[in-house]
Amino acid sequence: MTDEWEPQILGIICNWCSYAGADLAGSARTQYPPDIRTIRVMCTGRVDTLFIMKAFANGADGMLVSGCHFGDCHYLEGNYKAAKRMFLMKSVLKNMGIEDKRFRMTFVSASEGAKWAKVVEDVVRTVTELGPSPLKELQQ
């Protein structure tokens, strides 16, 4: 069972920086593990804590929210506001018995294709080391 387990990781990423950065990783053919699925939003400010709860409740093993660097937000400060909320989320998850390492927020700019690949690699490694989400086991 655990042999076949592959982590399910959801990424919600902003259109202007991280999505563009992920596209750039593609143009540069920078290889990284395929264990991530992404949803594009215009700004990480859009990320409702509900989305995170929903993903983990549905059995996600890890989650990544990625936006512009501070000061670089296409909408001035959406990423600040997201970061505040995401920081809060980490402690909420912890209280729920989900290792907070399963969830992270990163900042990848449109020119940081290589960084995007590194971030995904790192998230996949971290989540793989942690194993399946405790909620997933609960579900089954």
Place this chain on the structure above:
Amino acid sequence: MVDETKSQKPRVGVYICHCGTNIAGSIDIQALQEYAKTIPNVVHADDYQYMCSTPGQKKIEDDIKEHDLTGIVVAACSPRLHEPTFRTATKEGGLNQFRFEMANIREQNSWVHMHDREGATDKAKDAIRMAVAKASLLEDLVPKSVPVEHTAMVVGAGVGGIQAALDLASSGIKTYLIEKSPTIGGRMSQLDKTFPTLDCSQCILTPKMVDVGRHPNIELMTYTEVESVEGYIGNFDITLRKKARGVLTPTEAEARGIVGGGCNGCGDCEAVCPVIKPNPFEMGMAPRKAIYIYHPQVVPLIYTVDFDSCVKCGLCVDECGDKKAIDLEQEDEFVTIKVGTAVLAVGYELFPVEKKTEWGYKRYDNVITSLEFERLICASGPTGGKLIRPSDGETPKKIGFVLCAGSRDNTGIGKPYCSRFCCMYSLKHAHQLHEKIPGSQSYLFYMDIRSFGKMYEEFYYRIQDEGAKFIRGRVAKIEEDPINKNLYVMTEDTLLGQPVNIELDMVVLASAVQPTEETDHVRHLFGVSQSQDGWLLEAHPKLNPCGTTTAGVFLAGVCQGPKDIPDTVAQAEGAASAASIPIHVGEVELEPYFAMCIEEKCAGCGMCIDLCPYAALALGEKDGRTVMQVTEAKCKGCGTCGGFCPGGAIWMQHFATPQIVAQIDAFLLGGEQ
């Protein structure tokens, strides 16, 4: 947000693009297509070599009618590339264009998982399933059309900015040309000659500068900086800071009721000013006063007071007399303008090459930069065009030119990129040396001579023929003779495989270029991204090289990446053309990703109001209740309010909570369990 089509059962068509082998090489298209047919709501699935081609788009158009589709999913490249294409096809097929969703299986899949066919195919399946889930819930939206202000702005008045402004203005658009320095002309006005034609730089630039000065559609604002930028394409509200110049133009004087007064550029003030400072236009090699012009050809010909060094003795005021042009108590003024589009042409500066300590710049008198050489060889420069070496004023006979001085440098000290025009100007410098100083000898220390432009290789040939010596070796070290200040340049002649140690009178470092100090500030004002190396980031390196991620903001010249004059001017014309299109069309369509209030859910708590960076939200009365109201024109669709609303009362069009949740569910609950 709630319409009758929503109750209709979704019928989604899925199209999978091979993109030649770009996608098909790493993903099993056949398996994908078969899988797509099993996804709930999918009534049709197809694949094609190139979905973006006319036959590919035709498939979508035809199928919408044939299969009565309510949503379209194309699994192909990034939506950042072809979303507009497929939206058009969707619209052509008779469906609202916003009922289209793209699954990125190229940039974020086949290209990054090239050696994991199974993993990539699984990922693509999930991506399509998620896209279908969203497409099933997409609604008809109407893009918002807004009128475009019939004015443009160009920031930076070097040759790029000048050209962009002239083009915009000549196409009938009122154009503000903003320059932070007291004069326009930029770097090009500091150059003596230009390669490969050897035109006098000032001679070809000055007419353009004069044109700018008298073009009826150009409002030139020198010594002015952009203070803030608000609004969006078509309607930018710009606040400009007109820095206190301490000197009135004739028009400004007249506005103050001083008839026939204002600065006429006579220079009497400068003569009496007791404060002496280095002139940055002359790279600090000549003095200027606290009241100054950079050089005699400045446009506009108006003096400027450097308030940082002015001692306010008032001698200049007395000397100016009845013209009353000088106001030592002047303060910065703020001016607001409204423009439809903007072109950024904020240029470059030299990399501080003293950081490469092995070459001794700023430690050895006779090691200078290329821009210093330009001024020293220029007839209007500090020495009247007499090339001398700084240590003793002697005429240098043997000069070394160090190419790639800080460029192509991966140490973290220099710049990893090629600065692109140093090879060519160094060839030009060698020519100028040979021309000016009989019996002189140039040595060019190079790694590769990159003479890629039109007539550039021919120019290289010519300079070689003139007797320039090319030594293929990057300079390892420069030592100074402590007595006579001659320089010993050490490298290896890599073609000979022999170390060389050449005694020279002077060395010119072809320093790398870098974004100006202000570039970062300007890009933040306009919401423009930066490349890894700090240059401003174009929307697409090949297909949209003048555009940026901010609609209505365009790039020209070196601020986007190193360029020589021909390329700068070409890009400036491109940027001007791109910037003029929305203005000439007169209106632009904005993506209707606005926030909307679901009033029955809104508790009127007002927490969203402060979250909006654009002040687009406000509380208002509706049917006796306090609810949030959106000013659509101000909303840019970031969704920060929607991400926070505790009651779920904000509906972000096209990124609505049910749509995103459907994607999450589709990923985690909808797969092959």
Place this chain on the structure above:
Amino acid sequence: MSGKTHQYAFFLGCIAPNRYPGIESAAIKTSKNLGIDLVPLKGASCCPAPGAFGSIDLKVWMTMAARNLVLAEQMNMDIALICNGCYKSIWEVNHKLKHHDELRDDVNEVLKEIDMEFKGTIDVRHLAEIYYDQAICGPAKVADSVTTPLKGVKVAIHYGCHLLKPRKDREFAVPEVGETENPMWMEELVAALGAEPVQYRNKMQCCGAGGGVRGYDIAHALDITNEKLINMNEVGADAITEVCPFCQLQFDRGQIEIKEKFGVEWTMPVLHFSELLGLAQGMSPQDLALDLHGISCEPFLNKLQ
């Protein structure tokens, strides 16, 4: 002396204790005057010589250096040393093992055989850059310790290689110390002793001895040394100072060998900075065993006002 005392495990190396014992003696005494206590690092060995050992097998070099580091870890003390070659071995191996898990595991595998384990708990510093570090000493404090200023002499400083280069791998408490093309911090220290530091061409050139070249091709090594001596002599240096006993050996014995091999005669005294500092703090030439030097220091001593 005011202020608190800084303690270091004193790593001696080979050449200082076994050829120029005056350096060892001076380092201990002068440091004490500056509030720096150098505690014997018992059982230390050769660093081992980075050129000779590193050339043969970098793994052995690292393991041997790690053994020395572990001795200091067991004392729970940072290491201070007086030789650039030792600095390369001890500082660099410490740095490498701290940052590369794989290397550290390899080395610990071997150290286990002698019941040792590299933990990475200490730092390594060169006494010269400690002297320059305001947080511990600083040039002003060095100047304050001077009782007989070295007036009237011009001193050419040889920084050597392995303390500073390659700069991208080094990390110094005082950033100026890390400059490799035209460092000036030793000039400040020399000036603090009352002597006049002089600038000469190609100041940062190697002495010629390193990398095993002194043993492999002595003429080649001496030719490099000779070039340095020409450049120093050109600006009227009365003596050379350095912070590396191996460089000292190369310059000092090298002048005799240059005479033998090339027929070129030099009489340039060579003093380790600790010896120079010893003189300035009032130690006698006998206290410093300057008589063991190949080139007489007499002309230099006589010139002192």
Place this chain on the structure above:
Amino acid sequence: MAKAKGYSDENLSVRLADRYYRTDDASPDFLKNVEKIGMTIPHMCYQCGTCTGSCPSAPRSSYRIRKFVRRAVLGLENDSLTDPDLWLCTTCYSCTDRCPRDIAPTDVIMAMRNLAFKREIVPRNFLNTVQFIYKTGHGVPNNDVNRAARVRLGLEAEPETTAKYPDFIPGIQKILDHYGLKDKADEILAEGQ
């Protein structure tokens, strides 16, 4: 591989020897090994010559560090390891300090020397140091003149190292023996006698 001429006149065969570089002259693992041991990236070299231009050995010999880096890239293992110039690097690290490609050419040389030693190509002086350290813990051991001087200075005759504490020497010997270094040094030195 270079084509053998096989002319009846051996001298002519040598003088006219095939000098083409062919891909099969390349040792497939040489670059990889050099990069692993040296922990650096010679394959990024663009042959600018900054290294040779910085080298104190270059102006007085045929040693060209740039060429060694080139040989690493092309896999020319034999040419590298048998070239006596390999041992002329003083390890001053000037080239490493200045390399614009962030390569450590010095460590390329060190790695090649390590590989040469594996093939028992090594100058004798390097091995002598090994023997000294095996015996005393010091590359440059104490002697009587020095002992006398030390006592004169108020120091102990033996410094606070393995010289004074020979108990530590077996540990050192264990380390060297682990790598078989002493035996190999003895063996190579004996061969050369």
